[in-house]
Amino acid sequence: MPEISPIRPTDDEARALARRLLDEARFGALGVIDPATATPLVTRIAVGTDSGGRPVSLVSDLSAHTRALKADPACSLLVGEPGARGDALTHPRLTLQARAHFVRAGDPGHGALRARWLAGHPKSTLYVDFADFAFVLFEVGAAHLNGGFGRAFVLSPGDLGLR
Amino acid sequence: MPEISPIRPTDDEARALARRLLDEARFGALGVIDPATATPLVTRIAVGTDSGGRPVSLVSDLSAHTRALKADPACSLLVGEPGARGDALTHPRLTLQARAHFVRAGDPGHGALRARWLAGHPKSTLYVDFADFAFVLFEVGAAHLNGGFGRAFVLSPGDLGLR
Numbered sequence: 362m363p364e365i366s367p368i369r370p371t372d373d374e375a376r377a378l379a380r381r382l383l384d385e386a387r388f389g390a391l392g393v394i395d396p397a398t399a400t401p402l403v404t405r406i407a408v409g410t411d412s413g414g415r416p417v418s419l420v421s422d423l424s425a426h427t428r429a430l431k432a433d434p435a436c437s438l439l440v441g442e443p444g445a446r447g448d449a450l451t452h453p454r455l456t457l458q459a460r461a462h463f464v465r466a467g468d469p470g471h472g473a474l475r476a477r478w479l480a481g482h483p484k485s486t487l488y489v490d491f492a493d494f495a496f497v498l499f500e501v502g503a504a505h506l507n508g509g510f511g512r513a514f515v516l517s518p519g520d521l522g523l524r
Numbered sequence: 525m526p527e528i529s530p531i532r533p534t535d536d537e538a539r540a541l542a543r544r545l546l547d548e549a550r551f552g553a554l555g556v557i558d559p560a561t562a563t564p565l566v567t568r569i570a571v572g573t574d575s576g577g578r579p580v581s582l583v584s585d586l587s588a589h590t591r592a593l594k595a596d597p598a599c600s601l602l603v604g605e606p607g608a609r610g611d612a613l614t615h616p617r618l619t620l621q622a623r624a625h626f627v628r629a630g631d632p633g634h635g636a637l638r639a640r641w642l643a644g645h646p647k648s649t650l651y652v653d654f655a656d657f658a659f660v661l662f663e664v665g666a667a668h669l670n671g672g673f674g675r676a677f678v679l680s681p682g683d684l685g686l687r
Contacts, residue, residue: 367586388612390553390602392564398621400598401555401564405617405670423530425668435563439553442605448647449551454568458561484611505588507568 386440393429459499549603556592622662
């Protein structure tokens with residue numbers, strides 16, 4: 362007996378919704394493997410994009426998620442935050458499965474990332490140049506869009522306009 | 525040279541804030557290990573508590589997170605959602621590291637969980653009795669409270685009034 366699949370065929374509406382959720386994200390939930398326990402750890406991070414539309418964050422070396430990503434760059438990022446009202450589970454959201462790449466001051470591309478990030482996150486001016494802060498670029502391998510109850514899609518990086 | 529730790533000593537204010545974030549959570553970000561890739565996967569789930577204050581969710585067997593939790597019950601749950609305005613990273617949030625236990629119709633405690641859940645999530649009446657839905661109880665092993673920039677605490681289950 363075949364298993365019932367709740368996944369719908371990907372269409373342009375799903376692609377556009379996923380891209381919008383990523384472009385509009387100001388923060389998200391990052392899932393990493395905690396090196397101390399080898400179990401999942403989910404934390405909140407700020408989110409933006411680079412000029413190619415890839416998700417980006419600015420993180421501190423002192424945080425648990427940064428230590429985890431240095432030990433294992435495999436991670437997941439959930440974006441698409443519900444408002445204060447209504448049913449959170451009817452609000453569309455996007456789960457990305459990705460690998461994290463650090464971009465530090467002096468690395469190629471750091472200046473462009475810094476300028477773009479500060480344009481979108483002006484409060485980061487206070488700490489963006491601290492020695493313990495670095496950008497993280499998320500190389501997306503797969504994406505799962507949940508457009509609300511019963512509206513699930515599996516997307517490729519290409520569906521998000523990446524690569 | 526000792527590493528700088530951003531963790532503060534746990535106090536009653538931190539305990540009360542953590543407990544409030546969990547009691548007020550209506551949804552959260554669940555991190556699991558995707559059995560297909562052995563990498564993290566973060567999805568949004570509805571959140572409530574049982575009569576002992578433990579976090580609870582109601583999940584479908586058709587969802588990726590349920591399949592993952594059946595393969596590996598180690599997980600993490602992030603609660604404490606920022607409002608639409610202001611800086612999301614100054615909003616307090618709580619990361620739980622936990623193990624998931626399923627409670628299905630017919631299992632001990634299902635009736636009490638069902639009644640409490642529906643009181644807090646009345647829209648779930650539509651699907652709570654579907655055969656593919658089950659409750660998940662999260663047995664908390666550790667908790668990390670981030671009360672805003674530079675205000676981090678590591679909490680035990682006892683700090684949350686659990687066990």
